[in-house]
Amino acid sequence: xxxxxxxxxxxxxxxxxxxxxxxxxxxxxxxxxxxxxxxxxxxxxxxxxxxxxxxxxxxxxxxxxxxxxxxxxxxxxxxxxxxxxxxxxxxxxxxxxxxxxxxxxxxxxxxxxxxxxxxxxxxxxxxxxxxxxxxxxxxxxxxxxxxxxxxxxxxxxxxxxxxxxxxxxxxxxxxxxxxxxxxxxxxxxxxxxxxxxxxxxxxxxxxxxxxxxxxxxxxxxxxxxxxxxxxxxxxxxxxxxxxxxxxxxxxxxxxxxxxxxxxxxxxxxxxxxxxxxxxxxxxxxxxxxxxxxxxxxxxxxxxxxxxxxxxxxxxxxxxxxxxxxxxxxxxxxxxxxxxxxxxxxxxxxxxxxxxxxxxxxxxxx
Numbered sequence: 001x002x003x004x005x006x007x008x009x010x011x012x013x014x015x016x017x018x019x020x021x022x023x024x025x026x027x028x029x030x031x032x033x034x035x036x037x038x039x040x041x042x043x044x045x046x047x048x049x050x051x052x053x054x055x056x057x058x059x060x061x062x063x064x065x066x067x068x069x070x071x072x073x074x075x076x077x078x079x080x081x082x083x084x085x086x087x088x089x090x091x092x093x094x095x096x097x098x099x100x101x102x103x104x105x106x107x108x109x110x111x112x113x114x115x116x117x118x119x120x121x122x123x124x125x126x127x128x129x130x131x132x133x134x135x136x137x138x139x140x141x142x143x144x145x146x147x148x149x150x151x152x153x154x155x156x157x158x159x160x161x162x163x164x165x166x167x168x169x170x171x172x173x174x175x176x177x178x179x180x181x182x183x184x185x186x187x188x189x190x191x192x193x194x195x196x197x198x199x200x201x202x203x204x205x206x207x208x209x210x211x212x213x214x215x216x217x218x219x220x221x222x223x224x225x226x227x228x229x230x231x232x233x234x235x236x237x238x239x240x241x242x243x244x245x246x247x248x249x250x251x252x253x254x255x256x257x258x259x260x261x262x263x264x265x266x267x268x269x270x271x272x273x274x275x276x277x278x279x280x281x282x283x284x285x286x287x288x289x290x291x292x293x294x295x296x297x298x299x300x301x302x303x304x305x306x307x308x309x310x311x312x313x314x315x316x317x318x319x320x321x322x323x324x325x326x327x328x329x330x331x332x333x334x335x336x337x338x339x340x341x342x343x344x345x346x347x348x349x350x351x352x353x354x355x356x357x358x359x360x361x362x363x364x365x
Contacts, residue, residue: 001166004148004161004162005138005139006157007136009124009132010133015129018072018129023109023151024108025076026076029061030084033058033080034101035101036060040052061077073126075112075113076110076111079113109149111147111149112127112147113146113147114143114147119144122134124158126158138160140160140164142165144160147159153233153236175351176189176253176260177260177262177310177349177350177351178347179343180287183329183343184196186249189344189351192253194246194248194249196285198284199238203234210234214228242284242289243286243289250294250297254298254299258299259298259301260300260301260302261301261303262291262303263310263350264306267282309349311324311342312324314335314340315340319333
C-alpha cells in the first residue's frame with residue numbers, strides 16, 4: 001500500500017532559484033515534446049514520416065536539449081515527457097481534450113525518482129538542489145517510491161510517496177448516509193455536520209477589489225506579479241480551510257462507520273444547468289472532494305442510483321414530493337406531517353435504501 005505525505009519546503013535563496021529552474025526546464029521539455037509530436041503527426045498524415053512515438057521524442061530531447069537544460073536533473077524532464085504520453089492516451093480514449101501547452105504561472109511542479117532523492121530527518125535531498133529543509137518529518141516510514149515537488153502561490157511543497165505495509169481497514173457494522181450540499185458541505189445520518197466555512201463568500205469583496213487593481217496594472221510589471229501572487233495566496237487559504245474541515249469530517253465517518261452511502265452526482269452538469277449565483281455557491285463547496293476522500297478512507301462506499309429522490313422523499317413514511325425547490329431548507333411531509341432538515345432527511349433516506357444490506361449492495365429488483 002502506498003501513501004503520500006505533502007510537506008512544505010523552506011528553501012534558501014540558492015535552492016529557491018534551482019527549484020524554479022528545474023520546474024521551468026520540465027515545463028519547457030513538455031512543451032517541446034508536444035510541439036514535436038504535433039509536427040510529426042502532421043507529417044505522418046501526409047505520408048512523409050512515421051507515426052509519432054513518445055519514446056523516440058524522449059530520445060530526441062536527450063540528444064538535442066539545450067545546454068542550460070543540463071543544469072537540472074534529467075529525471076524531471078523525462079517524467080514531464082512521459083506525462084505527455086498519459087495526456088495523449090487520455091485524449092485518444094476520448095476522456096479529455098487534446099493536451100495544451102503549459103505556460104509559466106503560479107502552479108509549477110516536477111518529479112524526482114526515488115534513486116535520485118533521499119530523506120533524513122526534516123530534510124530532503126533533491127538532485128542538483130541539495131538538502132532542503134522541510135517544515136516537518138514525513139509521517140510514513142517505509143520504502144520511498146518517488147518525490148513530487150510543486151509550487152502554488154509562492155509556496156513550495158514536496159509530496160513523498162512511501163510504500164507501507166497494507167493495514168486492513170476496520171470494518172464496522174454500522175451504515176451511514178452522507179448527503180453533500182451547498183449551505184453545509186455534508187450532513188451524515190448520525191447527525192454529524194460538516195459546516196461550510198464560506199471562505200470564498202467572505203473573501204469575495206477583497207478579491208473583487210484586488211482583481212480590479214490587477215486590471216489597472218501594467219502587464220509584466222513587478223507590481224502586477226506581486227498582486228497576482230496575493231490573489232493566488234488568497235485562493236490557497238480558501239482551499240486549505242475547506243479541505244481542513246472535510247478531512248476532519250471524513251476521518252470521523254471512517255472511524256465510526258464501515259459503510260457509507262452517497263449520491264451519484266454530475267458536478268459538471270450542475271454547473272452547466274445552474275445559474276450564475278448558484279455556480280458561485282457550488283464553487284464555495286467541495287462535493288467531489290468529499291466523495292473522493294470517503295472512497296479511500298471508508299471500509300466500503302455505495303453510490304445510490306443517479307435519480308434516487310433522496311431530498312424529495314420523506315424518511316419517515318416514504319412519501320415523495322413531485323417538486324422540492326433548493327431554496328426550501330425544511331422538509332415538511334404532507335402525508336405524515338413529519339418535519340426534517342432538508343439535508344438530514346436526504347442522509348436518512350440514503351442510509352435506509354432498501355437494497356443496502358450489511359456491507360453489500362444488492363441491486364433493486
